[in-house]
Amino acid sequence: MAVKNYRLKIAYDGTRLFGWERQPGKDTVQGKLENVLSRMTGTEIEVTGAGRTDAGVHARAMVANVHMDAKGMDCDEIRDYLNRYLSDDIAVNSVDECSDRFHARYNAKSRSYLYTIFDGPVKPVFNRKYYLRLDSALDVSLMQEAAECLLGEHDFKSFCGNPKMKKSTVRNIERLDIRRSKGYVYINIKGSGFLQHMVRIIVGTLIEVGYKKIEPAKVQAILEAKDRSLAGPTAEAKGLTFMSAEY
Amino acid sequence: MAVKNYRLKIAYDGTRLFGWERQPGKDTVQGKLENVLSRMTGTEIEVTGAGRTDAGVHARAMVANVHMDAKGMDCDEIRDYLNRYLSDDIAVNSVDECSDRFHARYNAKSRSYLYTIFDGPVKPVFNRKYYLRLDSALDVSLMQEAAECLLGEHDFKSFCGNPKMKKSTVRNIERLDIRRSKGYVYINIKGSGFLQHMVRIIVGTLIEVGYKKIEPAKVQAILEAKDRSLAGPTAEAKGLTFMSAEY
Numbered sequence: 242m243a244v245k246n247y248r249l250k251i252a253y254d255g256t257r258l259f260g261w262e263r264q265p266g267k268d269t270v271q272g273k274l275e276n277v278l279s280r281m282t283g284t285e286i287e288v289t290g291a292g293r294t295d296a297g298v299h300a301r302a303m304v305a306n307v308h309m310d311a312k313g314m315d316c317d318e319i320r321d322y323l324n325r326y327l328s329d330d331i332a333v334n335s336v337d338e339c340s341d342r343f344h345a346r347y348n349a350k351s352r353s354y355l356y357t358i359f360d361g362p363v364k365p366v367f368n369r370k371y372y373l374r375l376d377s378a379l380d381v382s383l384m385q386e387a388a389e390c391l392l393g394e395h396d397f398k399s400f401c402g403n404p405k406m407k408k409s410t411v412r413n414i415e416r417l418d419i420r421r422s423k424g425y426v427y428i429n430i431k432g433s434g435f436l437q438h439m440v441r442i443i444v445g446t447l448i449e450v451g452y453k454k455i456e457p458a459k460v461q462a463i464l465e466a467k468d469r470s471l472a473g474p475t476a477e478a479k480g481l482t483f484m485s486a487e488y
Numbered sequence: 489m490a491v492k493n494y495r496l497k498i499a500y501d502g503t504r505l506f507g508w509e510r511q512p513g514k515d516t517v518q519g520k521l522e523n524v525l526s527r528m529t530g531t532e533i534e535v536t537g538a539g540r541t542d543a544g545v546h547a548r549a550m551v552a553n554v555h556m557d558a559k560g561m562d563c564d565e566i567r568d569y570l571n572r573y574l575s576d577d578i579a580v581n582s583v584d585e586c587s588d589r590f591h592a593r594y595n596a597k598s599r600s601y602l603y604t605i606f607d608g609p610v611k612p613v614f615n616r617k618y619y620l621r622l623d624s625a626l627d628v629s630l631m632q633e634a635a636e637c638l639l640g641e642h643d644f645k646s647f648c649g650n651p652k653m654k655k656s657t658v659r660n661i662e663r664l665d666i667r668r669s670k671g672y673v674y675i676n677i678k679g680s681g682f683l684q685h686m687v688r689i690i691v692g693t694l695i696e697v698g699y700k701k702i703e704p705a706k707v708q709a710i711l712e713a714k715d716r717s718l719a720g721p722t723a724e725a726k727g728l729t730f731m732s733a734e735y
Contacts, residue, residue, distance in 0.1 A: 252612075252613045252614070253613060254613050254614055254616075299614075317609070320609075320610065321609065324610060324611065329611070329613070329616055330613060330616075331613065332610050332611055332612065332613045333610070334610050335610075362564070362567075362568065363567065363571060363579050363580065363581050363582075364571065364576070364579055365499075365579065366499045366500060366501050366576070366577060366578065366579045367499070367501055367546075367615070367618065368614070369501075369576055369577075371614065
């Protein structure tokens with residue numbers, strides 16, 4: 242018996258998935274990983290992820306860890322086994338042995354997300370599942386101005402999708418930048434952690450700013466009000482990609 | 489009445505399409521373009537394409553032309569009208585007025601295709617509809633060696649998918665290069681024109697070479713035999729993308 246702790250990096254196209262977290266009868270990333278690893282090891286397996294992405298959200302490099310006895314398989318064999326049995330929209334890019342104490346969720350210092358918007362005249366075809374399509378151009382400089390006040394540690398209750406959240410809604414945003422490249426607008430956000438729908442509500446609010454429905458200076462007031470109803474709508478899941486977790 | 493000739497550049501994800509050519513009751517690129525333009529102009533419209541891609545084949549910039557009275561709409565308005573009514577897997581990137589005599593098929597001096605293979609250990613997720621997945625690594629240098637003899641003007645009957653082809657099977661390949669980049673193998677092919685399935689049969693044959701099932705020198709003999717049964721299988725449509733037509 243050699244139970245070791247393994248770190249996995251996982252990419253997935255969230256289009257047809259019900260998010261990260263295991264749910265009975267639904268295709269989720271955690272659920273599928275656990276099923277394949279349980280079959281592989283012959284025991285019940287629990288996989289811990291750095292973040293719990295919503296249904297429809299994608300990931301380039303979700304980090305997870307799992308304690309298991311791999312029955313003599315080495316890391317690449319585990320990776321290949323997983324990729325053989327996982328569906329085409331999930332790929333395990335790497336499997337490494339890690340310290341017994343490594344915990345993908347608790348040890349993550351930060352998570353980075355990318356939200357992709359296309360607001361140009363002709364919708365790109367090949368990556369169409371991975372961006373939000375908007376019909377008219379956003380004013381990115383207004384969005385950048387509005388984003389300033391969200392940087393740093395704040396109570397993000399106004400940007401929390403769970404009205405019954407009992408734990409602290411204080412989070413720290415280390416980076417929030419908005420960049421235009423041709424018809425695309427890329428919103429990169431990095432923080433200590435994110436509340437439910439927080440990235441998407443921030444994006445939805447910044448889109449309202451980019452369309453001059455909310456003044457940039459108003460975002461500070463929205464933040465301070467701690468009232469979800471004042472922020473913008475939750476932007477569609479399809480534009481959101483979990484990029485990395487930093488340890 | 490102002491009938492003008494318009495040149496269109498069209499991108500499409502061929503996954504769910506039955507190829508370029510109009511077919512009753514099936515979703516094809518020509519059929520969809522003609523339907524939308526017929527509705528727009530109120531007359532029957534015929535669209536001419538530079539190439540007739542098979543079901544499942546993609547295009548980055550298919551060139552087409554269409555003679556029509558656009559009822560006072562300018563080129564960008566035509567483009568936007570098309571994109572509003574076309575399905576998400578087809579995008580008209582540009583519409584320009586062109587000479588009355590411009591014919592997208594007859595005037596094309598050459599067509600360029602890209603065939604994309606992934607033979608690395610971990611299948612990429614996000615572009616998975618656009619490459620052929622192979623389980624073990626190809627020997628690209630053998631494929632390059634084999635490709636040499638296909639360059640130039642030859643009778644490509646051995647690489648023609650239509651056994652009843654009555655017209656000339658002579659074509660001219662100007663470029664055929666095979667390049668590895670990490671886990672991908674890219675096959676670029678440019679020629680005066682291509683017979684039915686010709687690119688895919690060439691790729692299928694080169695894959696056999698890359699797996700040492702066919703010796704590179706044997707490809708010359710296959711070409712000379714003018715016998716389809718000697719060449720490799722027709723490679724899957726999903727890896728093939730029409731890149732451009734040159735005039």
